[in-house]
Amino acid sequence: MPYAFDESPFSPRFATLPQRFFAHVPPTPLTTPQLVVWNSALASELNLHPDALAHAGIDDYLGGNRILQDSLPLASVYCGHQFGVYVPQLGDGRAILIAELPDAHGQIQEIQLKGAGPTPWSRHADGRAVLRSSIREYLCSEAMHGLGIPTTRALALVASPTPVWRETRETAAVVTRVAPTFVRFGHFEYYSHHDEHAHLRTLTDWTIQHFYPQCAAAPSPALALLQAVIARTASMVAQWQAVGFCHGVMNTDNMSILGLTLDYGPFGFMDGFDARHICNHSDDSGRYAYNQQPQVALWNLNALAQALLPLLDREAAIAALHEFQNLFEDAFAACFQAKLGLTDWLDEDWTLLTDLLNLMHASRTDWTTFWRDLATVHDAQALATPLRDRFVDRDGFDVWLAAYQARCAQNELTGADRASRMRAANPLYVLRNHLAETAIRQAQQGDFSEVKRLQECLAHPFTERPEFADYAAPAPDWAADLSVSCSS
Template structure:
């Protein structure tokens, strides 16, 4: 057999930084691990053999029971603001970087094991991840990728009968996750707020060298870095809002310097539309509610800008932050232009959209199914559409909105089929609803990972009809209303 996993590239670029940036730490072995799911398409993209039989010891490598020959795994230190409160030291408490590999597109990707045991920054915790949260992270990161939203990826998940304790006894799992880097805003905060300005400059230079080389020749490379991160974050948030995704814990240590969706904990996709939806049961104040996410992103960017102040001009940083709102609104408009199937966006379209949001809010109308049905049914003829209007409390008001929308579509001069094609390409039929993840979790807790694989296969093509997965597009059952996720999820 060709043991391709053992031939991964070594020496992660993070090791090029001074030793105070990380600690070398070996994963802690888990008892009796099984390979619960393997992302064969991603494996192939990473240059690995997608056939699990081609790898000797694959499960042990992915769990941390075996080290890639010559590997020196590491964990990094950072800090951050959690629910608005500064915490001076956090770090990779249960995530260990084991290798790097150049993918088929020539992009270097890190492979990190989440749940592989304690590190110097575990804060007296066990460094483990529970099965339920690991399933949710694996499925959501791949669902986001299928939706075309910037995200970390998941290569595999292993599971073990080994007991770990949270609120109650649970079992352990390890997710092998992939990204060009897991560096986050909190890394920069750490070196600034600890007075290590040399370390801050080193980290900025390293980040620019490996991920933003276009910033190197700017008059102020640190300012150029801030500006591009602001732009990427604005675009990311527009993506989130368009699909009804709530992160749940947008702390600065969960914000990617690359503008990726990072650290899937108490996330949730909205079922019925509620602008104030709070997906995280631990978020008692609603700090990270759906309608607060763009503003929180800006708040987090302000903390990043503050961390970079030793390297750039304060007024320039403030000016850069002032671009966020326009960048977000432009990206947001682009998302909803596509969702409505329109060839362009006009100022009057904001009124059309606001009226729709108010109608959706009043009836807590299913967000995903409404948009998909609008793309398929809303333009079929000039009459009211029962399949859509019955989703609303004020049906007559929706009839008027639909009339206004159809007039806007007619004014484009595009054929209805063209409008529908655009809209279907922007409105997914399938998302990772909480109850779908819960069903997969319950089966996995009985040792059956087939539902997890089925969900993954469906969510990899969320815009396709896929009649074999029609059950996943149904509105959630009544029991789903009792589900809640928290920071322990």
């Protein structure tokens, strides 16, 4: 039986940790909060009624104007490395954990309001999020979930006329975020760098107890935790690369201890393939460019390992980090084996893939449409897309295509089976920047229909539907002028 929002929450388990880990802080009320988008599918997964109208006072609860009965809202403290520079204190500066709910599988999920006002860790900021960035986070959280990539989720979006100043005057919004935990690498760094090793052990034990119970029986539970996080992170980043997703700000405080895609700030899905693509206008050095993401993930894991050193053997930690490359390459190969429609992965397939990526990079070939349309060369029921016309070096592509088809001939699959497998691995729809921008511009005029339509489409990105044909098209010319930054 589904519940109303105010009938079933638990106080957050994070509140069972010592007071040093958090501060109880209520959300700051918004002016006339309005629930403008509600994720009925996620609500059902959380055993909540899928109809937003069934939840009395939901605008006020999710806008921060009312507090759930028995809830003790809190914000946590952490630190981190931002663009490679250590910052000794960060924390939840605008995110407030308000409750927990069990999902349909019995797993507890934290409910957090992002943009709910200042906390002790706001660093003199207003604690608010603006509508444009909130829409981007809401949509991309659910788009990544639709792609099968580990991510935090988004339950709702509340808008308000409350003014917020960034580069210009904007309006406030609150995203209701959902995840088993929002603990980050930076939480561990905080207690380690402050020489609070007892608290570091407490946090490590708490994390293992609730999220990695298989690590508890290991000879070194902290080492087992590190190894598990390395494996999850390697897999997550490989999946990012496969869909052309750029996080944009892979600071250690934006890295989830569960290997979830966390904190959607200046993210972007590539249009034309550029191996050195930088999606964050604030990233002058290209630290977080597309082709740097695996290396940065390892850098961040090294920072986590460094933080955990008081609890584990140094040489064992180094050995664990050395496994990242193999884990990442295995996950990366698995992704592109599926994208290419191969039934196995051979050493020579690295050359096949590298040659293709070089051709795509030189031509800025549209990442999403190319991979989707590559399936048509195997599909007898469809006219083959003139793929060669998407390359400057058409002759070079012809040579590659012949090598690819010869490789496919080694596998015992019919053309139809291969095409079907490839369509299941290569999305037709992703959250391109111009699609998000169009939805944002309409929402800023009070029309959230495009946000809802995009959400409906991106929930099933591999399934072709005629009513969403406009979302499958390459980016228009004006999209090249769009930029996103850390300002939100």
